Amino acid sequence: MMDSTICDLGDLMDYFPNPAYLWKRNGSKLIFVYANNIAKQIPGANVRQMMGLTAAEAYKNQPEIYEDLWFCLNNKKSFMKRIDYKYVTKEWTRNLIALFSYIPKDYVLIITVDETQERIHTRQLKDTKRKYQFIIEHMNDLVAIINTDLIIEYMNEQAHLKELGYNKTELIGESLAPGFIHPEDFWKVEYILENICSQEEITKEIRLRHKNGTYLWFGVKSKLIRDLSSETENKLMVISRNISQEKKFIKELEESESKWRFFLKNAPDVIFTLDRSGIIKYINHPPTGLTPEQVINTTVYEYVEPDHRDIVKEAIKYVFETGNSTTYEIRARGPENSVSWYSTRVGPLTKREEIELVILITRDITEKKQYEKKLKELSSFKSQLMRRCSHELKTPLISIMGYTELFYNDHHEELTPQMRFKIEEIEKGCKRLNVIIKKILDSLKYSSGLSEIKPRKEDLTFLINFIIDELYPMFTTRNLTVVKDLPNEVWVSIEKEKIFQVVENLLINAIKYTPPPGTISIKVYDYDDKTICVEIEDTGIGFTETERTKIFKKFGKIERFGKGFDVGIDGSGLGLYISKKIIELHDGKIWVESEGRNRGSTFYFTLPKTDN
Incomplete structure (x- = not known):
């Protein structure tokens, strides 16, 4: 990918808040090649008449401007000065502050500010220059200009140092030989050279050699820069972005998808996806006797017992509306057309933050249900046994308590202190046993859910x-x-x-x-x-x-x-x-x-x- 401020200066100049004019050396002449939209809107300037003129023709009455242009170009320097400029079609002169900027290679950019607004425009001009320089030298992407012989004429040094470890002295003037470009990718460079004139912009993924000897993947966008005065001096603007991490991620994603497909194929659970209408879009294990192709695009309700279909509909609706997961247990078609119990968890599958499908993970719990039924039967039997035993204990306990109290009252005076103590202990034990029996009966009542309160x-x-x-x-x-x-x-x-x-x-x-x-x-x-x-x-x-x-x-x-x-x-x-x-x-x-x-x-x- 190539920096638009160098390779397509016209696009950049149209963002400038001040008039800007671009000159290009063609042999011994300076040719006027572009003016931005602000310059074109100046009343009386009529810059379109200047297109293609040489600097000598445009400034024949103002030779100092002509000399400044050549001074900037020959010395590769940027400077600012005040000039008196007479517009071509109007008999009036404006006092301007002009910034002459050298741009590699062979370009001179003039940005002008009306001196009547010198303070404001000077500040804007400095900001523009600072931004312009920052864009050129501080892009994260690699920016380079190469000629048709693959010789590097320009590079943004900081990005090349950061990504590949090279400075300007190591690359400027050097050729993009197969050593710098991975040998297996050099055919892509040859393809770009052969086709760039017809396509003007080509993007390829190419491995470039780091200074430490390793190769890194870059997304390389090449754009043709046409020389306005020559058909043979075209160059390429190349902008390259490091995509090594992206390639690594894609590889890991492919491996992850491979593992996911293996998991789906070998998972003991039935895993399938549905749309809002309950249409099956994917299934890993179709019912016995059917292929995935026969099941996909049928409705899930065809395989669910009629009295449980509303449960499935409500679960699908809930997930699509809330984005939350839910679970349910239903009876559905099982192996060999048998009806089995299934436990299902339903969750959302999102794409661009929108719920596209729901995923269902279903497990056969028929055996579990049979165990649960047996446990309920055992629990019921246990409760009945405890209730019966408690009642059977309570009946003789009442007799023991009653006859003990009667015996104690009738023979109180005849009993020795030791005999009274033993009878009292019998009474205490009976009362304690009676409390235990009552608690057992209460606990059975509460655990059965039959207990109510009247607050x-x-x-x-x-x-x-x-x-x-x-x-x-x-x-x-x-x-x-x-x-x-x-x-x-x-x-x-x-x-x-x-x-x-x-x-x-x-x-x-x-x-x-x-x-x-x-x-x-x-x-x-x-x-x-x-x-x-x-x-x-x-x-x-x-x-x-x-x-x-x-x-x-x-x-x-x-x-x-x-x-x-x-x-x-x-x-x-x-x-x-x-x-x-x-x-x-x-x-x-x-x-x-x-x-x-x-x-x-x-x-x-x-x-x-x-x-x-």
Whole structure:
């Protein structure tokens, strides 16, 4: 690629804000070859009459301008001076400031500024000269002028140094021999020379030799520069851009595409693309008995069970409208025309930031569905078994509790202290077993999704104070201090009995797992505009990170027996699971924070507020 400021000066001059005139040496003469649009618009100048004139003819009445032109050309210098210029067709003279600029090779450019606007135009002229020089010498692309003998006559040095490591003294006057151009690419240079006169501009990809001996790929644009006074002195403007990284990227892309095609061919999943209408545009594994050609351009809905077609339509519509991915499970045509279950992920395929197609990755999950069905059956059987066992345990337990109480009351005076103690232990065990059975039945009810709540407006502060009063003997027995930070009243929408169960469970746990002497704090505050938060903090044995992940699961009890803690060890592992389900039924959430073993713990849960 060649710099337009040297190779096509006329185009560049038309951007100048001042009149500009271009002269070209032809032997012993200077020929007027171009004037920019600004110069052509000067009233009375009529520069078109000057085209083709020699400098001697144009300035026969002003020999000092003629001499300045030759001085600039012969000395290859640029300078600025004030001149009095008389226009050709008008009997009036303008005082001008003229910038004479030498341009390789054999060109002189005159840029003029009306002295009446000297300050403004001088500044503009300097800016123009600075930009002009910057464009010539600081382009990132390689710019060179070569003649038909492939001799380099001009090059922008900084770009050549940066890209190829050569300075002017190493290239100017040198030939573009096959050593500088890769031998396998030299035929492209010969093609350019043979065809440039008819095509005027030719682009090729050519490898050029770096000074260190390596070859780099360049996109080379060659443009013919016609000599205005000779048919035999044409030159080439060559602009070259380093495309080595681009070529490397294309190679990597081709390799990536090859790997992608290999992946698609050998992937166990069915991968296909669809347009907005559900037309299949690509598929790696068509249904058994069909070829890809038979499937492409058919609709995906032909292979989907009728009652699941709307699911597919909605998924495709969603991806095209939002650009997000989605998943679904459907029944569709499988091997040997069987109907199988498939799990599918749908995502967008974009082109120029527009969603062109959607891609679907589909996996046969028929076997998984069969396992899930068996697991559901087993889960249902387990729940029925636990429910039946719980009921079967409850019936004799009621009899044991009833007859124990009756026996104790009827024979109280006849019993020795040791006998009374044993009967009381039987009663305690029965009550504990009864609580466990109740929790098992509750957990089954919550896990089945059959549980409902009937919320009413309640004062949570009153409820918490009531629970603390009921548990006060336990606090004193364990030598624990209770700290309350409660508002006078907090109105929430809850089912009182169930929230009673949650708060009581959390406080009893705090009592059991806080060694004496310790502190248990409970506070209530606004969580946000619509919810309140209950916070119960203790100075107990705390939780490890692993334990925190287990405690809200069914039977997620953390075993404390034999660990050396001065804490209670009884419990079913269902209390926090049930508490979580109750809070979720109230559209709240529950969580725990703990810094680790013996660092205490804090339980939080939120509830919806209501107006008093």
